[in-house]
Amino acid sequence: MLVTTSGRFPIVSNGQHPLRAAVEEWRARVTPTPEAAWQDTELRAVQAETQAELLAAQSEAGADILDTGYVPVYDEWFQMARAAPDLEVAAPLRYLDTNTYYHHWVLDKVPKRNGESPIVSAYRHAASLTDVPLKPTLFGPYTIYAYADRQGPGDTPEAFAALVDMWAADVAALAAAGAKYVQIEESVVLRPKHRADFPLVAQAVERIASAAPDTTVVVHLACGEIGDLLLPFLEIPGLGGLGLDFTDAYRAPNLAALKQWRGDTFLQAGIADARSIRVETEADLHETLNAISANVPAERCWAAPSTTLLHLPRHAAFEKLAKLASAAHSFNGKRTLP
Amino acid sequence: MSQLPILPISSIGSLPKPPDLFQAEMAPLEQQDRAWMRQAQETAVADWLATQESLGIDVLVDGEQYRRSITTYFLEGWGCADIDPDAVWVLDNMYGQRAVIKRPATESRTLLLDWYQFAAARAQSELKVTVTGPYTLRDWVFDLHYPDRAAAVLAMAEYVREEVQALVAAGVRYLQIDEPAFVTRYDQPAELDVAIEGMRRICAGLPEHVTIFTHMCYGAFHEVYPKMLELPAQVFCLELAHVAPEMLDILRQHPFPADRGMGYGVVDAQDPRVESVEEIEARIRLALEYFAPEQLWINPDCGLQVVPRESAVAKLENLVAATHRVRQSLA
Numbered sequence: 297m298l299v300t301t302s303g304r305f306p307i308v309s310n311g312q313h314p315l316r317a318a319v320e321e322w323r324a325r326v327t328p329t330p331e332a333a334w335q336d337t338e339l340r341a342v343q344a345e346t347q348a349e350l351l352a353a354q355s356e357a358g359a360d361i362l363d364t365g366y367v368p369v370y371d372e373w374f375q376m377a378r379a380a381p382d383l384e385v386a387a388p389l390r391y392l393d394t395n396t397y398y399h400h401w402v403l404d405k406v407p408k409r410n411g412e413s414p415i416v417s418a419y420r421h422a423a424s425l426t427d428v429p430l431k432p433t434l435f436g437p438y439t440i441y442a443y444a445d446r447q448g449p450g451d452t453p454e455a456f457a458a459l460v461d462m463w464a465a466d467v468a469a470l471a472a473a474g475a476k477y478v479q480i481e482e483s484v485v486l487r488p489k490h491r492a493d494f495p496l497v498a499q500a501v502e503r504i505a506s507a508a509p510d511t512t513v514v515v516h517l518a519c520g521e522i523g524d525l526l527l528p529f530l531e532i533p534g535l536g537g538l539g540l541d542f543t544d545a546y547r548a549p550n551l552a553a554l555k556q557w558r559g560d561t562f563l564q565a566g567i568a569d570a571r572s573i574r575v576e577t578e579a580d581l582h583e584t585l586n587a588i589s590a591n592v593p594a595e596r597c598w599a600a601p602s603t604t605l606l607h608l609p610r611h612a613a614f615e616k617l618a619k620l621a622s623a624a625h626s627f628n629g630k631r632t633l634p
Numbered sequence: 635m636s637q638l639p640i641l642p643i644s645s646i647g648s649l650p651k652p653p654d655l656f657q658a659e660m661a662p663l664e665q666q667d668r669a670w671m672r673q674a675q676e677t678a679v680a681d682w683l684a685t686q687e688s689l690g691i692d693v694l695v696d697g698e699q700y701r702r703s704i705t706t707y708f709l710e711g712w713g714c715a716d717i718d719p720d721a722v723w724v725l726d727n728m729y730g731q732r733a734v735i736k737r738p739a740t741e742s743r744t745l746l747l748d749w750y751q752f753a754a755a756r757a758q759s760e761l762k763v764t765v766t767g768p769y770t771l772r773d774w775v776f777d778l779h780y781p782d783r784a785a786a787v788l789a790m791a792e793y794v795r796e797e798v799q800a801l802v803a804a805g806v807r808y809l810q811i812d813e814p815a816f817v818t819r820y821d822q823p824a825e826l827d828v829a830i831e832g833m834r835r836i837c838a839g840l841p842e843h844v845t846i847f848t849h850m851c852y853g854a855f856h857e858v859y860p861k862m863l864e865l866p867a868q869v870f871c872l873e874l875a876h877v878a879p880e881m882l883d884i885l886r887q888h889p890f891p892a893d894r895g896m897g898y899g900v901v902d903a904q905d906p907r908v909e910s911v912e913e914i915e916a917r918i919r920l921a922l923e924y925f926a927p928e929q930l931w932i933n934p935d936c937g938l939q940v941v942p943r944e945s946a947v948a949k950l951e952n953l954v955a956a957t958h959r960v961r962q963s964l965a
C-alpha cells in the first residue's frame with residue numbers, strides 16, 4: 297500500500313526555522329506584501345532550500361507520494377490569487393475548525409487569469425530535486441469561492457466558471473511539467489451549509505480533470521462525513537482519487553459509507569489523525585486499514601494523514617508520518633503473504 | 635446589576651500589553667525574571683483599570699496582562715501541561731506555542747484569586763473576572779493524557795469550577811467564562827453537548843448575585859443558535875460588529891429570550907482602524923431592533939490585545955460616546 301501526504305508541512309523546530317527567520321528579516325527591510333515576497337530573490341532561495349529539506353524529511357519518514365514542500369510566505373489562498381493580480385485579497389478568516397487563518401478573496405468581478413500561480417514553479421523545483429512522485433496540493437476553487445466576499449459580477453455563475461478555468465489552467469501546467477498526481481482541497485463542501493453546493497464542486501472537478509487527462513486528480517475532503525455525497529463524488533467524470541477522513545468523529549460514519557464504494561477511483565484514506573498529537577500505534581492503523589479494505593481493494597487505497605500535518609508541532613508531524621508509513625507498508629506485506 | 639446604567643458597558647478580556655512585557659513573556663517560563671514580570675504585570679493591570687475607569691467603562695476587566703495566552707496560562711499554571719517547543723503555524727509568518735496536556739493538575743486551582751484581589755483594591759467600579767472555559771481549554775491545545783475529548787473537557791471543568799469557587803468566595807459578582815471554541819465544531823452536536831455540560835458543572839450552585847457571562851468570537855454563531863442558549867450563562871458576549879445576515883435571520887426566527895442578556899460587540903477587535911462614534915451608534919441601534927434595552931450590554935467584539943494600545947483606547951472612547959448618545963435618546 298502506498299503512503300502519501302496531504303498538503304503542506306510544519307517547519308518550526310524549537311522555535312526556529314531559516315524560513316521563519318528570513319521572513320522576519322525581510323519584513324523589517326521592506327513594506328511586506330505578498331507580491332513583494334514573491335519578488336524577493338533571497339526569500340525565494342530560502343523557500344527553495346526549505347523544499348529540499350521537506351522533500352528529504354518526507355522520504356526519510358517513508359512516504360511514497362510526496363508534497364512539493366512549498367511553504368508560502370503568507371498562505372496558500374494567496375498563491376492562486378497571484379495568477380489574477382487585479383483581485384483583492386482581504387483579511388484572514390478562520391478556516392474550518394483548525395485554528396488556522398487564511399486570507400479570503402474579494403470577488404467583485406469575474407476573475408481573469410494572468411499567468412501561472414507559484415504552485416507550478418514550486419512543483420518544477422521539487423521535481424528537479426527528486427525522482428519520487430509528487431502530489432502538489434491546491435485549495436480548490438469552491439473553497440475560495442465559499443469563503444470569498446462575493447459582490448455583483450463576482451457572485452455569479454460566470455465568476456465561478458472563470459475561477460474554475462484558472463485552476464484548470466494551473467493543473468494543466470502542472471501536468472505539462474510532469475505531475476502524475478494533483479490534490480484539490482475542498483473539505484468545506486462537507487459542512488452542513490455547503491453540502492447543497494456539491495454541483496459546483498462537481499463542475500469544477502470535471503473541468504479541472506479534463507484539463508489534465510493523464511494526471512490523477514484527487515479531491516480531498518477532511519474533517520467531515522461524506523454520507524450521501526459518496527456516490528455523486530465517485531460519479532464525477534475524470535475524478536482519479538477521493539480523500540476521506542477516518543479519524544476522530546468521522547471514522548465511524550465514513551467507514552460505514554464505504555459500503556457503497558464502487559469503481560476504480562483511488563481512496564486516499566486519512567487514517568492518521570492530523571489534528572491529534574497522539575501518535576497512532578501500528579495496531580490502531582491496521583485496524584482501520586482492515587475495516588477499509590473490506591470495501592475498497594488495498595491496491596486502490598493509499599494511506600495518508602487525515603489532512604495537512606501543518607496543524608501539528610513539527611516533531612509530531614514527522615513521527616506520525618513515519619508510523620503511518622511503517623504501518624501501511626507492513627499491512628501491504630501482510631496482505632501479500634500466502 | 636441594579637446600580638448599573640441602561641446599556642451597561644463592559645470590556646471583554648485581554649487588552650494590549652506594554653511592549654517590554656509582551657517581549658519578556660515570549661521567553662520560556664524558566665528563563666523569565668519572575669519578580670520583574672510580576673512588577674510589570676501589576677503596573678500594566680493598574681494602568682488599564684485606571685484607563686477604563688477614566689473612559690467611563692461600567693464593568694472593568696484586568697486586561698489579562700499576566701496571561702501568555704488564554705489556554706497556556708491556566709494549563710501551565712495548574713501544572714497539567716507542558717508547552718511544545720515546536721510552534722504551530724497560525725497565519726502568515728505567525729506561529730503559536732501550544733500546550734500539551736500531560737497529567738492531572740498538580741498545582742492549586744486558584745490562579746486568579748490574588749489578581750482579583752489586586753484589581754479589587756484598585757478599582758472603584760465593578761469588576762468582571764474572565765476565565766477560559768473548559769471546552770476551549772481542551773480544543774485549542776493537544777492532549778496526551780485523557781482518553782477522549784469529553785473526559786478532558788470535564789476534567790478542565792472541575793479545575794475551572796475550583797477557580798470560580800475561590801473567586802466567588804472572595805466577592806466576585808461578574809464572571810465571564812470564555813468559550814471561543816464553542817462555535818468551531820458546530821456540525822458535531824455531541825461536541826456542543828460536552829461544552830454545555832462543562833459550563834453547567836462550573837455554574838451549578840453559584841449564588842444568585844453572581845452574573846455569569848460567556849464570550850465567543852470568530853463565529854458562525856448562527857450555526858450554534860439557539861443551541862447556545864443551553865449554556866447556563868445570563869449574558870452572551872458575542873462578536874457582532876460585522877454581524878452576519880444569517881445571524882439576524884435566525885434571531886428573527888428564534889427571538890433571543892427576554893430573561894437573558896446580550897453583550898453586543900460593536901467594535902472590531904482585529905482591525906486597528908478606529909470606528910467613528912456614528913458607526914458604533916448605528917451598530918447599537920441595529921442591536922436595539924433585536925434586543926430590549928434592558929437586556930443589552932455594550933462591549934467590543936473580543937479582547938483588544940491584538941490592536942495597538944492607542945487604537946484600543948480610541949475604540950473604547952468612541953464606544954462609550956456612542957453608548958451615551960443612545961442612552962440619551964432612550965431616556
Ligand SMILES: [Zn+2]
Pocket residue numbers: 814849850851852935936937
Ligand atoms: Zn474573543
